[in-house]
Amino acid sequence: MTSHAWFLLLVLTVAIAVLIYLINSRLRVHPFVALILVSVATGLVAGEPVGKLTDSLEEGAGGTLGDVGLTLALGAMLGRLLSDSGATDAIAHAVVDRSSTRRLPWLVAAAAFVIGIPMFFEVGLIVLLPLIFSVARRLEANGGTKGSPYVLLGVPAIAALSTLHGMLPPHPGPLTAVTGLHADLGLTLGVGLVCAIPTVVLAGPVYARWIAPRLADVRPDAALVAQFTGSGPRSGAAPESAASASGPEAQQAAAPRTRGGVPTGLAVASVLVPVALMLLRTLAETVLDDSSALWSALTFIGEPLVAMLAGFLFALGVTLLRGDRSGEQTRASLTDSLKSIAAILLIIGGGGAFKQVLQDSGIGDAIASAAKGAHLNVIVLGWLIALLLSLTTGSATVGIVSATGIVAPLIGTSGGLEASLLVVAIGAGSIGLNYVNHAGFWLVKESFGMDLAQAARTQTVVQTLVSVFGLGMALLLSVFA
Template identity: 40%
Template sequence: MTRLSVELLAADAPEPITSAGHAQLGIAVLVGIAVIVVLITVFKLHAFLSLTIGSLVLGAVAGAPLDKVITSFTTGLGSTVASVGVLIALGAILGKLLADSGGADQIVDTILAKASGRAMPWAMVLIASVIGLPLFFEVGIVLLIPVVLIVAKRGNYSLMRIGIPALAGLSVMHGLIPPHPGPLVAIDAVHANLGVTLALGILVAIPTVIIAGPLFSKVAARWVDVPVPDRMLPPRASEELKGRPSFGATLGTVLLPVVLMLSKALVDIVVDDPDNRTQRVFDVVGSPLIALLAAVIVAIFTLGQPAGFTKERITETVDKGLMPIAGILLIVAAGGGFKQTLIDSGVGQMILDISKDWSIPALLLAWLIAVGIRLATGSATVATVSAAGLVAPLAADMSTAHTALLVLAIGAGSLFFSHVNDAGFWLVKEYFGLSVGQTLKTWSVMETIISVVAGGLVLLLSLII
């Protein structure tokens, strides 16, 4: 996305569905979030219904016409299902094929054999960081969850001790490291150097992921001690299998989407010509949908055939893989609907308007603006794009290194305190079988640690280089 396209995106943004002032919008946000939390925690209402009601309440308090609120909510719900929902479904199928064929057992047995108890969280954060480098956060989640759950169950580890490092690795890559969409948009908006940003991003990411992953997981495990949710735990493969796929074949199948997406990112950087035939081919095969679909198709042969699966057994496996995720899809989709209602109500623009007159250092300003938009809209991408567009003029007099640090400051701020308006919050909650309070004490605190540590390291580097 070029700088021009970012500017056009802002210029073509639809008018807010309400003319409410900043104070009324702020009250509407607080009331909407409070309604969702109370309905779920006090009245034990299903999260899908709570998010739907909370979106309507938000719109009503903001003074928006109800028909426009409904349109915003359904638009956000539909776009979330079209993107994240399809990926969750394909990931669930791949996970079920891994479990039923014995492939997941093969990976877990190898990890348990190679890593001791104390090394396991470090092994998980390393695996998640490598897999998460080219993947969208949601894709990484659906690929890693079966492995995380089985390792925790078979190795008798705390779920948080294993899960938090994996989530930290994925989240840090998503927010700070190109070729993820957010950092790439910010790089283009402020005219930063991709190589310098990547190098400094890795420098910031390593200590950040260590603190938010293996180290914080010790605290998170004490705060929230929950068993592995049986409904999401892939069962052990049947003992009647013809055989078990090799570790190499299984790992290759899991990494196939990673390779395809990373190839697309590299071709985009090297070729950088949307009309080039090679780039167009990789844009297709490296898209998350095609990459995961390809992995599922390949898994039928690399995992299903060694296990002796018939056509009927493969169909049965796909059906069973999809059944447990119906509730998750609806909750995540409703989270997307709530986020879209916030955006269309003008909450993001409100944050931008308020922050225009702040007189503070550019890097801190960029971080704070991204934090505000993230808290208000729940979207890391919206926070990144909006903050980059606002602070882009400040990069004109910056050095190459400081311009790269500006990108990282925006990325760090965009990860701050994920809560009920973020679809990722509900994704983690449902996959790990947590309550809202437990998700806030683990996932949300982890995201905040990532944001604060990364932001602090960026400011520190700005004093050194």
Template identity: 35%
Template structure:
């Protein structure tokens, strides 16, 4: 497959998805499914492999993200119904002031995002964004985009995220220095792509779509007696704490030992979330006077609006898998390798290409670092730490439609496809572009 044909085919598929969903108003899942199949067939993939490839991609993504969305939504529902989200919102708005809510959400996103995947941090914090926006009469985008930008920056550029750890290994970078430069470079990037961009774009985007998820968090009576701030924050941060414990398991217990296995088990994303959700049933449910029947009703009814999100997230994964299995992404990646460009730019470019091709930031970062790592080993004058950061920046570029995060943002915030491209895709592109620029500038002083 030629590079020109691969680029043309991928571009046609993406344009087709936008037009069919935005202009012809077709069901997004049907569009993603159909376009994925057509792309694979036109690329020359055997017909009997096409559907299998889509199912494998959808299943792989949903195996993780589906559980996260379900558990995170239940936790968010308990946070909302108990008044816990209102308690946090009142405290944050009181400390930060209504005019700086966006900055406060960015800081919260940076802290919560350190140990967790983007999808996990998003479902943990989105109920808080809805309630803060409602209680302070602030546009939802001005609250949610800074939070999302911060989560994306930490996911891509600051260990201990799995993809970042893979890049650390591939480039033989120092963990401490990577965290230092990641915080130093990542913070201004989060500011630019978060509060600054959100203040620019929020007045220009008018959300008119009905939003069942937002309504279940905000359209309800606020309890007369709200839960305490400390216990509420502990409940929402408990999965973060458990994941942090899991990330340091190898440092505090011998690898392969029973304590080590136990720490890794409770630090698993799904286990940490289910334990936190069960905790919320007691702390924000039974202890607040809710009956078991009421808690069951809360946990059942909150899942209804997530059905389409899960379908779209899975379809995005299937679309990405078709691009990979059909050879389209490999043809484009091979062309990038043939270009003689500086190593920092090459690592960034490889991550961008894989990101657009398969949608996953984690796959983009791990793939690009595995390709560029051996090249770095025979090069001089390039900082391994900056290679980690620049690869991470490229891995989130464009926020494409085959990324689970794109459909999460669209459905949770009640945006149309064009609005999501104008907001979230721009946020992700700003992170990628400024990540490259700041890393190139930093390379002048560190090697």
């Protein structure tokens, strides 16, 4: 380590501190603006030529958005179509109907796991609240449940949705990390699922059985329960407090929805089409000759953009089959879904610019040199950086894109199992210690009628458990890397 390398590490430390301050100060600078400002300042202080600095900003932001932006847009529209068509309701009710009380937390977790594949955390929770509230009210009326039935069923949903949102593509954070770390998408999906399943089990149904009796007095407002479970036209709508707390994603899900009309098999297929195509690509790359026509076809349809387009078109067909929505209504829904991701796209672009500046200014090489000298585990390092940045900035996306840029020089561009596990670990880190500066915390608190302490023992603890268990699974699988 030379003196210049130590200076660059100091520049990085100060840059991260300034980024945190800008986002959390009284000015409340938007994360996108903060990332661009910090990127420019970091490049100048690190000695990157001015002409090259502007190229770094454009290349970083444009390259990241080019890889992720179109896929994310299609994913947002896919999620909205699934909600509008009733596919998510069909999946949820098919999973939990005619089930025993003891199995219900596990089945709610399973429903949330499937629904969470294409949906953001906040949107998925809003979609599931009618189901959670109606089943919890039924358990409450029948008696025999220890503690709050709302906590018993809500915790597994929170665990599954947060795990999928943080650790698996095609969600924006993991997809950004896949691009930045040059990880194989199909392999990342595979190891992500292996890490996600035990994580959801431990942080969801298992923890729910323990915490529900200790939060026996948790019950949403009666009017809110009636709003979510009634038969009126707004039974699927979000409460005003929850929508305002969770931002545009929750407002997107707050539109009136109707249930029924979609066969369960079609509903499940709508959710799994993109995932299946991406996994087929990995299978083709593993077992087929790259000169065959089948290899070319499977690798093409397994590209994230093409796979998400296929899933979107399938869901659009399901929506049209229902015949209860006009073309104008469908277009309006899709437009609303794109509004909800505008801020996320900007943050991802700003994070890409920051990552590129770190690499082009030589800071990335300094990080690699320091990490090799200290013999740090890159998976733990990526998880820790994402955890701290997400905690301090209130944005999991900022945590992921910044951590990806910082640790990318440590693994090169060859991909492989280590890169995929690092994607999972960074995503897991970004969702830990979720507290009052995260929108999801307030959505859970207001929706379930909790005070701050109760929300911390559910939302904060559950997502921290997901974060720790996700890291543990990644480290366990890294033995085979």
